[in-house]
Amino acid sequence: MSSHDDIAAFKALEGVTTATLTTILLKKGLRNVWIRGALPTTAAASKRVVGRAFTVRFVPAREDLATPASWSSPKSTRAAIENMPAGCVAVVDANGVKDAGFWGDILCARMAKRGVAALVSDGVVRDLAGVESTGLAVWAAGTAAPPSVAGLTFVDWQQPVGCGGVAIFPDDVIVADRDGAVVIPAALLSEVVEIAVEQERFEGWIMEQVHAGMPLPGLYPPNEENKARYEDSKK
Structure with missing residues (x-):
């Protein structure tokens, strides 16, 4: 679909609940589209958000890779954020890890500055007061103080991911509201x-x-x- 088609489709979806979408997708044979663990975490997440998925992938922490030094590598969470287009929904596959925050307020502030529409994850954020102050809409499984490297190794961006037990591909459409976040496969959008x-x-x-x-x-x-x-x- 062209970006012009996207604008019209997304405008329409802003008036559609995730509950309605799960029922429609169920009738099409898709039962596994609701991202487990991704619930409204910041005040900005009280408003429905629609956007194309920009995927970010973590795997479990491995001590030789998950180090503070990794934050400066060309393949880092920082670099991923610099590749996020305005209007996208960042979908972070954090393996459902709840005792390490995959990232916190400074990274969310940069996403907000870049015009990212929302952050959706099965993991948890850290620095919640700071994250809240950025105004970014966040759907996550809660918060934790320890840094990502305590539980996660960053791998790459714009790959297929499993988030909350749901397969998400780059450019799938994410709709998130007070009931959580749902994926609409790109090919089924219209x-x-x-x-x-x-x-x-x-x-x-x-x-x-x-x-x-x-x-x-x-x-x-x-x-x-x-x-x-x-x-x-x-x-």
């Missing part, structure tokens, strides 16, 4: 957007009926009569 927008509209109508006092049987899912009522409401 199809999913079309279904999702209609599904949100339909569920909005259902909610109106519930507020008006209607019982759920025959309404959700709708019988023929209620389907017809819904179609009339769109005219």
